[in-house]
Amino acid sequence: MKRLRIILWAMVVVAALLFGLFAYQLSQPKDAFVTSAMVGEQVPQFTLEPAAADRPGLAAADLANGRPQLLNLFGSWCVPCRVEAPQLEMLERQGATINGVALRDRPDDVAQFLEIFGNPFARIGRDDVSEMQFALGSSGVPETFVIDGQGRITYQHIGPIMDRDVPTIMEELRKAGAGS
Structure with missing residues (x-):
């Protein structure tokens, strides 16, 4: 019985940590644009x-x-x-x-x-x-x-x-x- 409680509490702690990690990631702004490394460089020859x-x-x-x-x-x-x-x-x-x-x-x-x-x-x-x-x-x-x-x-x-x-x-x- 005591072992079952420890396992349940461990699962609750893991779930809370995962929830916190997901919430943190959602709060960070996403930059979906790929900025060119060519800014500041010469246009390639073409x-x-x-x-x-x-x-x-x-x-x-x-x-x-x-x-x-x-x-x-x-x-x-x-x-x-x-x-x-x-x-x-x-x-x-x-x-x-x-x-x-x-x-x-x-x-x-x-x-x-x-x-x-x-x-x-x-x-x-x-x-x-x-x-x-x-x-x-x-x-x-x-x-x-x-x-x-x-x-x-x-x-x-x-x-x-x-x-x-x-x-x-x-x-x-x-x-x-x-x-x-």
Whole structure:
């Protein structure tokens, strides 16, 4: 009988410890985003064919032209990319140069996407196998990088750009221009 009580109390103590551990883990904020190790580094060397008939392709040299700019990774198949389309146009109206990389996409689908949701891109490269995406350390789409005038990544925005994000991105572009 005494042995049974000890076992029961041990089980209660173990259950209480597990409950406490689970409660602690739930109270910690979860960071589900994978931040690129490329922030602070030069954009990797690349050359991408055009993804749209009315825009040139994109190469690393285009991002080191002395002016800060945005590099937006998107896909016509990406629902959050549709959500951020108005904000990209807002950034363009505020003077941001935006270059795009269409990931795993067909030119016809890219053209239809741009026709429906707008085309704020100066250049759009085609990354059929996500090689550029992986080289940038990107974890998904949409994702936007601020590139300084020397082609160095200074800031990464993960996920769709919302209205509340536009001032931050414009400030990051300004800072990238001041450091050029």
